[in-house]
Amino acid sequence: MFNAALNDSTLFKFQGFINGEWVAADSGEEFDVINPANGECIAKVANLGASETQKAIVAAHEALEVWANITAKEKSIYLRKWYDLVIEHQNDLAHIMSLEQGKILSEALGEVIYGASYIEWFAEEAKRIYGDLLPSTTLNRRSLVMKQPIGVVAAITPWNFPTAMITRKVAPALAAGCAIVLKPAAETPLSALALAELAQRAGIPKGLFSVIPGTDAVAIGEQLTSHKLVKKVTFTGSTRVGKLLMAQSAQTVKRTSMELGGNAPVLVFSDADIDKAVEGTFAAKFRNAGQTCICANRLLVHASVYDEFVTKLTEKVSHFVLGNGMEASSTMGPLITNDAVENVSDLVADAVGKGATVNIGGAAREGEGYFYQPTVICGLDQTMRLSKEEVFGPVAPVFKFESDDEAIAMANDTEFGLAAYIFTNDQSRCWRVSERLEYGMVGVNETAISSEMIPFGGIKESGQGREGSKYGLDDYLETKYICLGNI
Numbered sequence: 001m002f003n004a005a006l007n008d009s010t011l012f013k014f015q016g017f018i019n020g021e022w023v024a025a026d027s028g029e030e031f032d033v034i035n036p037a038n039g040e041c042i043a044k045v046a047n048l049g050a051s052e053t054q055k056a057i058v059a060a061h062e063a064l065e066v067w068a069n070i071t072a073k074e075k076s077i078y079l080r081k082w083y084d085l086v087i088e089h090q091n092d093l094a095h096i097m098s099l100e101q102g103k104i105l106s107e108a109l110g111e112v113i114y115g116a117s118y119i120e121w122f123a124e125e126a127k128r129i130y131g132d133l134l135p136s137t138t139l140n141r142r143s144l145v146m147k148q149p150i151g152v153v154a155a156i157t158p159w160n161f162p163t164a165m166i167t168r169k170v171a172p173a174l175a176a177g178c179a180i181v182l183k184p185a186a187e188t189p190l191s192a193l194a195l196a197e198l199a200q201r202a203g204i205p206k207g208l209f210s211v212i213p214g215t216d217a218v219a220i221g222e223q224l225t226s227h228k229l230v231k232k233v234t235f236t237g238s239t240r241v242g243k244l245l246m247a248q249s250a251q252t253v254k255r256t257s258m259e260l261g262g263n264a265p266v267l268v269f270s271d272a273d274i275d276k277a278v279e280g281t282f283a284a285k286f287r288n289a290g291q292t293c294i295c296a297n298r299l300l301v302h303a304s305v306y307d308e309f310v311t312k313l314t315e316k317v318s319h320f321v322l323g324n325g326m327e328a329s330s331t332m333g334p335l336i337t338n339d340a341v342e343n344v345s346d347l348v349a350d351a352v353g354k355g356a357t358v359n360i361g362g363a364a365r366e367g368e369g370y371f372y373q374p375t376v377i378c379g380l381d382q383t384m385r386l387s388k389e390e391v392f393g394p395v396a397p398v399f400k401f402e403s404d405d406e407a408i409a410m411a412n413d414t415e416f417g418l419a420a421y422i423f424t425n426d427q428s429r430c431w432r433v434s435e436r437l438e439y440g441m442v443g444v445n446e447t448a449i450s451s452e453m454i455p456f457g458g459i460k461e462s463g464q465g466r467e468g469s470k471y472g473l474d475d476y477l478e479t480k481y482i483c484l485g486n487i
């Protein structure tokens with residue numbers, strides 16, 4: 001079992017969390033949680049499935065009435081307590097995350113604090129769910145609108161941000177008055193279970209937040225998307241799975257929020273501050289070893305500054321230290337699985353086979369763990385898979401363009417529409433290009449665009465709905481119109 005030294009070892013949870021109870025799988029089965037830095041089993045976790053999911057959904061439905069009889073102010077206090085506990089235990093949570101996901105400790109700590117910020121934000125937003133009194137069409141009527149919680153929410157989350165992708169759903173759901181059943185990724189269940197432990201310590205009433213760890217995502221997902229008591233499905237993950245879940249949810253007309261795949265372009269124009277463009281692109285490309293949905297996926301650089309940009313980016317990449325995320329010397333950790341390494345390797349091999357050239361990196365690292373060398377690759381064209389597919393790894397493909405129209409056309413030539421970035425000092429170009437980019441989020445001379453206070457989400461096949469900001473509660477509320485007559 002887990003042998004990492006933590007301040008509070010009781011944060012290691014290996015069972016499912018249903019209706020305020022820690023439970024073994026009905027089958028008695030367990031699954032291994034693997035450290036991607038060395039392939040070692042770090043924990044065995046209860047392998048829950050469809051039957052436990054049904055129990056969690058029923059418990060969530062029953063908990064709604066308890067939560068409905070708690071004021072918005074009291075909900076806020078519960079959430080604030082949860083936030084305080086996450087912050088208090090941030091180092092232990094970062095330690096758990098780095099071990100199960102692989103990211104370097106500094107990034108893991110950053111994610112815990114970022115994830116906590118969603119709890120902090122929605123602890124406040126819980127007190128700001130307002131209605132409307134509308135102008136009436138007749139003198140003897142009054143029209144009013146109230147917002148009500150949608151009810152039981154099902155959440156399915158990915159492994160790349162094992163804390164923030166969870167709190168970005170659980171916090172607004174609870175703030176809105178909902179109950180939520182979470183299936184975390186089987187690669188990273190420990191962070192989710194630790195969050196549930198802290199939510200319980202915060203006093204959040206039983207049944208409102210349950211966690212279903214398990215390897216049979218299909219069976220769990222079928223329950224979450226078909227059960228009549230579930231009114232909403234919120235998903236973060238690949239577009240492929242998102243489409244499946246939307247189709248499954250349609251049978252009972254559940255509302256859905258989808259945070260799906262990305263393919264972020266970075267457009268570096270001839271008048272850009274190249275050092276700033278390199279710095280921003282470097283950060284956006286290699287964060288979490290390139291495994292974020294808004295990673296710089298295609299670098300589109302004007303021909304006149306292409307060589308300078310590539311030289312400076314390559315030089316920065318040469319300083320990376322690949323290693324176990326728990327080691328202070330490491331500046332980049334492993335990918336999540338060996339399959340992920342093979343996928344990245346295939347993308348690079350496709351490009352090289354069609355004439356691309358590798359400036360640095362370009363291969364998996366030999367030895368233990370699932371490591372891929374940070375890579376800069378040039379001489380690309382639109383026939384290569386790197387021009388179309390989400391890399392989800394530390395590979396920076398640098399494309400060349402000649403005109404603004406060509407850059408915009410290249411940037412928009414994808415089914416994805418999550419995030420895009422541009423670097424230019426021309427104010428008119430900032431507006432013209434930002435408005436023509438088909439993306440939900442655009443960074444202008446900045447790539448660190450995420451926070452709890454912005455509406456995070458995409459368009460096209462990157463999804464629907466927004467998480468965070470004042471808009472983030474809408475996805476968990478229903479709008480009710482009441483007409484008062486005979487006045």
Ligand SMILES: NC(=O)c1ccc[n+]([C@@H]2O[C@H](COP(=O)([O-])OP(=O)(O)OC[C@H]3O[C@@H](n4cnc5c(N)ncnc54)[C@H](O)[C@@H]3O)[C@@H](O)[C@H]2O)c1
Nearest residue numbers: 157158159184185217218221237238241259260261262293
């Ligand atoms: N838009 C965003 O905010 C955002 C954030 C993080 C990751 N992502 C995307 O997620 C992808 C990488 O994450 P991933 O590999 O975990 O994605 P994934 O879609 O394979 O898995 C995501 C979650 O869905 C579950 N799942 C898989 N198949 C399922 C099924 N048939 N039924 C029910 N659940 C199922 C998985 O167990 C996991 O919990 C990338 O495309 C990335 O861009 C998007």
Ligand SMILES: O=C[C@H](O)CS(=O)(=O)O
Nearest residue numbers: 160161291292293294450
């Ligand atoms: O991978 C997707 C995350 O949403 C990226 S971020 O940490 O929210 O920027």
